[in-house]
Amino acid sequence: MPDTPSLPDTAAxxxxxxxxxxxxxxxxxxxxxxxxxxxxxxxxxxxxxPNRLETARRRSRLARLVAxxxxxxxxxxxxxxxxxxxxxxxxxxxxxxxxxxxxxxxxYIQEGRAERALDAIRGMIDPHAAVLRDxxxxxxxxxxxxxxxxxxxxxxxxxxxxxxxxxxxSLRADEAILTGESVPVDKTCAKTVPDDAPLGDxxxxxxxxxxxxxxQATGVVVATGKASELGRISAMLGExxxxxxPLLRQMNLFARQLTIIILGMAxxxxxxxxxxxxxxxxxxxxxxxxxxxxxxxxxxPAVMTITLAIGVQRxxxxxxxxxxxxxxxxxxxxxxxxxxxxxxxxxxxxMVAAAATGxxxxxxSGTGYAPDGEFTRDGSPVTALxxxxxxxxxxxxxxCNDAGLRVVDGTHxxxxxxxxxxxxxxxxxxxxxxxxxxxxxxxxxxxFDPRHRYMATLHKGEENGPVAYVKGAPERIxxxxxxxxxxxxxxxxDPAVWxxxxxxxxxxxxxxxxFARKGLPAGTTELNEADVETGLVLLGITxxxxxxxxxxxxxxxxxxxxxxxxxxxxGDHAGTARAIAIQLGLAEAPDVMTGQDLDKLDADGLxxxxxxxxxxxRTSPEHKLRLVEAMQADGSVIAMTGDxxxxxxxxxxxxxxxxxxxKGTEAAKEASEMVxxxxxFASIVAAVREGRTVYDNLTKVIAWTLPTxxxxxxxxxxxxxxxxxxxxxxxxxxxxxxxxxxxxxxxLAFEPTEPNAMRRPPRATGTHILxxxxxxxxxxxxxxxxxxxxxxxxxxxxxxxPLEAARTLAVxxxxxxxxxxxxxxxxxxxxxxxxxGALGTxxxxxxxxxxxxxxxxxxxxxxxxxxxGTAPVGLAGGALVLAAGVGLLVxxxxxxxxxxxLARRRDGRAQx
Ligand code: ATP
Numbered sequence: 001m002p003d004t005p006s007l008p009d010t011a012a013x014x015x016x017x018x019x020x021x022x023x024x025x026x027x028x029x030x031x032x033x034x035x036x037x038x039x040x041x042x043x044x045x046x047x048x049x050p051n052r053l054e055t056a057r058r059r060s061r062l063a064r065l066v067a068x069x070x071x072x073x074x075x076x077x078x079x080x081x082x083x084x085x086x087x088x089x090x091x092x093x094x095x096x097x098x099x100x101x102x103x104x105x106x107x108y109i110q111e112g113r114a115e116r117a118l119d120a121i122r123g124m125i126d127p128h129a130a131v132l133r134d135x136x137x138x139x140x141x142x143x144x145x146x147x148x149x150x151x152x153x154x155x156x157x158x159x160x161x162x163x164x165x166x167x168x169x170s171l172r173a174d175e176a177i178l179t180g181e182s183v184p185v186d187k188t189c190a191k192t193v194p195d196d197a198p199l200g201d202x203x204x205x206x207x208x209x210x211x212x213x214x215x216q217a218t219g220v221v222v223a224t225g226k227a228s229e230l231g232r233i234s235a236m237l238g239e240x241x242x243x244x245x246p247l248l249r250q251m252n253l254f255a256r257q258l259t260i261i262i263l264g265m266a267x268x269x270x271x272x273x274x275x276x277x278x279x280x281x282x283x284x285x286x287x288x289x290x291x292x293x294x295x296x297x298x299x300x301p302a303v304m305t306i307t308l309a310i311g312v313q314r315x316x317x318x319x320x321x322x323x324x325x326x327x328x329x330x331x332x333x334x335x336x337x338x339x340x341x342x343x344x345x346x347x348x349x350x351m352v353a354a355a356a357t358g359x360x361x362x363x364x365s366g367t368g369y370a371p372d373g374e375f376t377r378d379g380s381p382v383t384a385l386x387x388x389x390x391x392x393x394x395x396x397x398x399x400c401n402d403a404g405l406r407v408v409d410g411t412h413x414x415x416x417x418x419x420x421x422x423x424x425x426x427x428x429x430x431x432x433x434x435x436x437x438x439x440x441x442x443x444x445x446x447x448f449d450p451r452h453r454y455m456a457t458l459h460k461g462e463e464n465g466p467v468a469y470v471k472g473a474p475e476r477i478x479x480x481x482x483x484x485x486x487x488x489x490x491x492x493x494d495p496a497v498w499x500x501x502x503x504x505x506x507x508x509x510x511x512x513x514x515f516a517r518k519g520l521p522a523g524t525t526e527l528n529e530a531d532v533e534t535g536l537v538l539l540g541i542t543x544x545x546x547x548x549x550x551x552x553x554x555x556x557x558x559x560x561x562x563x564x565x566x567x568x569x570x571g572d573h574a575g576t577a578r579a580i581a582i583q584l585g586l587a588e589a590p591d592v593m594t595g596q597d598l599d600k601l602d603a604d605g606l607x608x609x610x611x612x613x614x615x616x617x618r619t620s621p622e623h624k625l626r627l628v629e630a631m632q633a634d635g636s637v638i639a640m641t642g643d644x645x646x647x648x649x650x651x652x653x654x655x656x657x658x659x660x661x662x663k664g665t666e667a668a669k670e671a672s673e674m675v676x677x678x679x680x681f682a683s684i685v686a687a688v689r690e691g692r693t694v695y696d697n698l699t700k701v702i703a704w705t706l707p708t709x710x711x712x713x714x715x716x717x718x719x720x721x722x723x724x725x726x727x728x729x730x731x732x733x734x735x736x737x738x739x740x741x742x743x744x745x746x747x748l749a750f751e752p753t754e755p756n757a758m759r760r761p762p763r764a765t766g767t768h769i770l771x772x773x774x775x776x777x778x779x780x781x782x783x784x785x786x787x788x789x790x791x792x793x794x795x796x797x798x799x800x801x802p803l804e805a806a807r808t809l810a811v812x813x814x815x816x817x818x819x820x821x822x823x824x825x826x827x828x829x830x831x832x833x834x835x836x837g838a839l840g841t842x843x844x845x846x847x848x849x850x851x852x853x854x855x856x857x858x859x860x861x862x863x864x865x866x867x868x869g870t871a872p873v874g875l876a877g878g879a880l881v882l883a884a885g886v887g888l889l890v891x892x893x894x895x896x897x898x899x900x901x902l903a904r905r906r907d908g909r910a911q912x
């Protein structure tokens with residue numbers, strides 16, 4: 001490690017960097033324009049610490065535990081425990097307290113695990129920064145940036161640290177986070193700013209946490225972490241997201257309302273019981289408490305939260321990283337997916353397959369990015385550099401290019417844009433050398449922007465002075481050209497001929513790019529748009545292949561089965577987009593519209609086009625926003641992908657904005673609900689499938705939990721109404737709730753995707769999760785539970801069993817019915833009477849095993865008998881209990897079959 005005794009005190013100098021020239025700043029920081037060495041950077045990281053701000057503090061453990069108890073359902077139970085204790089029912093009070101504690105503990109542990117999992121998932125999308133180290137551009141985690149680092153900024157980046165700009169081109173930054181000013185400000189490196197300029201006027205600086213909205217720049221880092229301006233104004237950043245979603249809030253509200261209804265009903269039942277003279281005051285009181293604990297679904301909120309968290313984890317396992325939790329639910333309802341083409345639907349592994357100049361057409365062979373392959377003309381190999389126009393085209397491809405190639409594990413890989421990597425490979429195949437980039441050094445550049453669709457670079461020329469090379473979308477470049485290069489010299493060009501050539505390549509699904517050049521006056525050091533937008537000489541075009549991802553073809557087919565429309569929205573040429581859409585199976589003869597076509601439409605026309613067109617080509621990011629809005633108008637739920645800074649508004653507007661994890665900008669990621677770690681369309685579809693699964697599982701949790709409570713509550717109400725002894729006592733009810741909610745209810749959170757999850761249309765939005773069908777289910781099963789419970793209980797009483805044994809049988813009957821019902825609920829959209837249904841899953845089998853053991857203990861262990869007022873039972877009783885479970889399963893499955901037959905008939909009639 002080098003000794004770094006005199007590293008500058010950045011904090012002390014902090015206020016003045018903006019007033020110094022770039023060179024003074026570099027000197028003070030002991031840094032250079034070519035960046036720090038790796039060793040120096042490591043030493044600085046040691047000294048200045050990581051470039052990180054404290055994030056909002058997590059809730060303490062105690063606060064999290066208390067939060068578990070902060071719930072009306074639990075309050076009601078705690079009050080019940082006190083009341084029971086007050087009238088001397090100590091065992092009941094203790095058991096109620098135990099239930100409350102077990103519930104809170106499970107909630108606490110599971111929620112803690114879920115929060116840690118979410119943290120880990122978010123860590124996967126931590127920001128990165130491009131810096132120069134040892135003179136080479138490298139991408140590092142933003143927390144490793146140190147003072148003195150040279151950072152490269154471009155549109156869409158979040159500035160990783162405070163920096164003095166060293167170079168800037170049309171740079172604008174959104175500094176709202178620091179200054180509150182919502183209009184992006186222009187930045188420059190040329191002038192200095194007065195010492196006392198307020199933060200908003202320090203145009204020579206880029207500040208940590210602000211967003212680059214346009215342009216490109218290089219800056220030298222002057223302050224990191226807490227020493228940055230952002231660190232000064234706030235030590236805490238970013239709120240901690242709570243584990244909740246609209247649906248969970250909906251259910252929590254429902255649970256609260258239910259609790260209030262239950263309390264009211266319990267009061268009425270108490271009054272009725274106390275005055276009906278069937279019960280002593282004491283017993284009436286305990287019956288009321290029994291009703292309260294029976295009816296309150298205390299385990300429901302925790303199990304629902306856990307279901308959601310498991311969904312998020314599963315999605316992360318499929319490369320879909322959820323940034324905002326409500327997206328988990330929305331994903332399950334997505335009806336349209338709008339996707340980019342390049343890299344999402346296609347592999348983004350490009351190769352130049354063809355090149356055309358004014359004189360001829362060449363084919364190029366090879367695989368991947370290896371610079372091995374040859375040029376052929378009419379089937380015969382040629383030496384590319386022998387043709388002066390082709391040679392110049394290849395030179396343009398090499399020089400007007402920011403990518404590099406490097407060998408990793410024996411294969412060639414691209415540093416930068418894959419398309420540019422492919423162009424570089426082509427130039428090397430032609431026989432040019434990378435050294436050409438030093439010989440004709442770059443003086444200036446206009447970066448690519450999807451709005452103007454070209455890129456230009458200015459180079460030190462050979463004998464005739466500086467030369468600009470331009471590459472971009474063919475229509476755009478043709479507009480800028482005045483002539484074409486041929487073997488005979490420059491001649492006039494016919495745009496129609498070139499368009500036809502481009503169309504021919506596009507028809508094969510190739511991405512077409514045009515190249516041009518222009519000589520500029522000696523002494524030119526700056527390249528402006530006006531310099532290149534007229535008077536160019538066209539060199540030719542190239543066709544790049546970028547095959548569809550095989551898994552995307554598969555995923556498109558899956559979407560079709562699942563009633564989800566897939567639309568391609570691309571910046572590419574209409575012909576290329578159509579050809580790729582056909583290869584993907586988007587449609588046999590896809591409708592294609594271009595951005596220009598869209599511009600001509602009024603609102604109605606746009607709504608119609610958005611609905612029926614599959615492919616939108618040559619669009620700009622603004623079109624994406626208009627299309628989302630048009631599609632949402634008819635109630636569609638839209639998932640939309642994006643990567644650039646200009647995509648942010650459309651990503652925000654879409655129901656599920658999806659940013660690319662690899663090639664996406666920070667701006668796009670921050671605007672989106674979900675980030676794709678692998679940029680792959682198939683991962684979106686996997687996330688939708690998981691989204692549907694989560695929704696199904698939440699429904700199952702509700703459909704299973706509520707009838708348990710309903711059955712128990714109804715049993716007590718009926719017993720009191722008819723003046724009977726309670727067939728189950730309050731402590732026994734608590735036992736059932738505690739054992740089954742944990743061991744059985746929780747297993748539903750782990751349910752795998754149902755086989756037909758992607759064979760049915762997306763669920764309608766705006767409906768309450770407690771649909772009419774679900775409520776009916778709850779009531780129906782509750783009634784069956786009551787019948788089963790009373791049936792077993794009366795059988796026992798009729799056969800002269802003592803009360804303890806009769807109650808033990810009744811409790812076992814409820815638990816066994818719940819076990820069988822669990823197997824039925826696991827398949828919400830089909831019969832459960834299958835081999836697969838009977839086998840269950842591991843969590844289900846473990847859960848059932850645990851419950852059976854617990855019930856054995858409950859029935860046969862003497863101390864359990866003492867606590868719960870139970871008694872051992874014989875074989876006949878056991879058989880009857882089992883019969884109750886089987887009977888319930890058969891009736892519920894029959895109802896399911898009848899209901900779905902009726903629904904099919906209704907649908908059939910509606911279609912007819
Ligand atoms: P998608 O939107 O599906 O990702 P895309 O990558 O083709 O498609 P853009 O990045 O907006 O969309 O590019 C639009 C067009 O601009 C391309 O078809 C190409 O002609 C041109 N282009 C893209 N990248 C560059 C570049 N680096 N230099 C010059 N021209 C480019």
